[in-house]
Amino acid sequence: xxxxxxxxxxxxxxxxxxxxxxxxxxxxxxxxxxxxxVGVVGESGCGKSTLxxxxxxxxxxxxxxxxxxxxxxxxxxMRQFKKKYRADIxxxxxxxxxxxxxxxxxxxxxxxxxxxxxxxxxxxEVEQKAQEMMELxxxxxxLESSYPHELDGGRRQRIGIARALSLNPEFIVCxxxxxxxxxxxxxxxxxxxxxxxxxRGLTYMFITHDMSVVKHISDDIAxxxxxxxxxxxxxxxxxxxxxxxxxxxxxxxxxxxxxxAKKERMILKGELTSxxxxxxxxxxxxxxxxxxxxxxxxxxxxxxxxxxxKVACHLAEQFM
Numbered sequence: 001x002x003x004x005x006x007x008x009x010x011x012x013x014x015x016x017x018x019x020x021x022x023x024x025x026x027x028x029x030x031x032x033x034x035x036x037x038v039g040v041v042g043e044s045g046c047g048k049s050t051l052x053x054x055x056x057x058x059x060x061x062x063x064x065x066x067x068x069x070x071x072x073x074x075x076x077x078m079r080q081f082k083k084k085y086r087a088d089i090x091x092x093x094x095x096x097x098x099x100x101x102x103x104x105x106x107x108x109x110x111x112x113x114x115x116x117x118x119x120x121x122x123x124x125e126v127e128q129k130a131q132e133m134m135e136l137x138x139x140x141x142x143l144e145s146s147y148p149h150e151l152d153g154g155r156r157q158r159i160g161i162a163r164a165l166s167l168n169p170e171f172i173v174c175x176x177x178x179x180x181x182x183x184x185x186x187x188x189x190x191x192x193x194x195x196x197x198x199x200r201g202l203t204y205m206f207i208t209h210d211m212s213v214v215k216h217i218s219d220d221i222a223x224x225x226x227x228x229x230x231x232x233x234x235x236x237x238x239x240x241x242x243x244x245x246x247x248x249x250x251x252x253x254x255x256x257x258x259x260x261a262k263k264e265r266m267i268l269k270g271e272l273t274s275x276x277x278x279x280x281x282x283x284x285x286x287x288x289x290x291x292x293x294x295x296x297x298x299x300x301x302x303x304x305x306x307x308x309x310k311v312a313c314h315l316a317e318q319f320m
Contacts, residue, residue, distance in 0.1 A: 004067075005171055006032040008305065011064035011074070013047075013054045017238045020277040024050040025225040026288040029302065032171075037204040039218030039235065041211060041250065045275075047227040048207045049094070052173040055205065056091050057081050068171070087117050090164035096156035100148045107144040109159055110134060115165045133162040137192060158192070165196065174206045174225035176214060190217055211254050215239060220308075223247045225277050226283040229302060233309035243311045246284050252271070259299045283313065290315055301312075 002152065013025040025047045032038050040048045052100065053059045055066055057073065066074040067088065073081055078114045093099035100109055105282070114121070120270040121129070137158040148156055157177060158161060164172055174193065178186040196202060208214050214221060221238045223231040231244040242248055246265075252266040268285040282288070285295040294314050305320060313319070 003034045004031040005034040005066070005069065006205075007067035007070075008032075008055070008064040009040075009067070011051070011054065012064060013050055013059055013275060014062045017199050017276060022095040022276050023227045023278055024275065026278075028224075028227075028229045030229060030232055032203060032205060033219075034170075034203055035197070035201050036219040037206050037209065037217055039206045039214035039221045040210060041214050041221060042224035043209060043250075045226075046224040047207075048224055049175050050227075051224070052091065052175050052205055052207050055171055056089060058091075065259060087167040089171045090167060090169040091175060092157070092160050092164050092177045096160050097148055098154060099160055100156060102148050105129070105145050105147055106134070106139065106159055109148075110162045110166060117167055129166065130162075133166050133246055135202040136161045136165065136196075138188075148198050152185070153181045154188060157185075157189055161192065161196075162190075165200075168200075169202070171203045171205075171300060172203055175268055176208050177206075179208065179210065186213070193217065196268075207286070211250060223250065228274060228312065230284070230312045232302075233306075233308065237306075237309060241306075241309075241320075243285075243305060243309070243316050244313050245288050245290055245319070248319075259305060282312075290318070 004113045008028055008030050011028045014021040014023055028051060042048055051296060057078065061074045064074060065072050068085060069289055073085055077242045095109050107130055110133050111126050114129050115126045137281050139155060139158050139162065143155065176190050181189060190213065193204070197204065206214065206217055209267065219237040221233060221235050222229055223244065231242070238247060242251055249266040249268050252264065256263055256315065268287045273283045273286050281297055282291070282295040282300050285291040288295065292315070299313070300312045300314050301315065302310045304310050305316050
């Protein structure tokens, strides 16, 4: 049986607003196996990035558990977390330019986390390690003295990957790492991430809204809607036997590179449910063409419908 590196249990992250509590992440429960990639998908505002940042402890969880190798890092103080686990859990950010200090050169940017987390290393050792990281992610030595504004998006993202890898982490949250890049550069970065995973046994949470990208890189796929996990299954299964109506709508929106192909789009109608103080019901009910009275009055629970395939839908049996 595969070993779980991360276990998320009833995780919640609420933000206080003038109108009430915004339920950005609400009662998410899932496991991430060691050495595997879980793709997290959903439309903008569904809580994907907030989930990733909460796992990183960039946001303090409202409640719930985040077990890393069996230890609950959600209940730790930030001081404890930084001392014991910060190096093990890293993040690659969506915008490579915004996440880099424009006043630092490529080599300085990669040296910074190494020097901070390894105070006993000499300057020569830090520099050597940074140069090794540059080579690992495919950055030419001639770029050592270049600044972020002098580089293209792909090279900037390679700096972000090098910074994350420089501390030898086991788990990396990839927050839409290719969404700001050209398609040809996307393929290079995705292949690099997969190669590094094989070489180093890395575990990824890959956050994206691009279903074709997530199919390419993921072992399992988790679909989120308005802060909740509504479907989780093996990557190949969701494209063949998806169950939740929202997942079906997402898949129907994937473009086909054939102008003569006939594909039926599932057009969602109705208003989005407010994530501020939502009532106990299915949050997709207002847009779901199959919703019943039960959907508007009772919140569905995440149930296992097939081995490894979980769905939060009252009508799940009808769609199997």
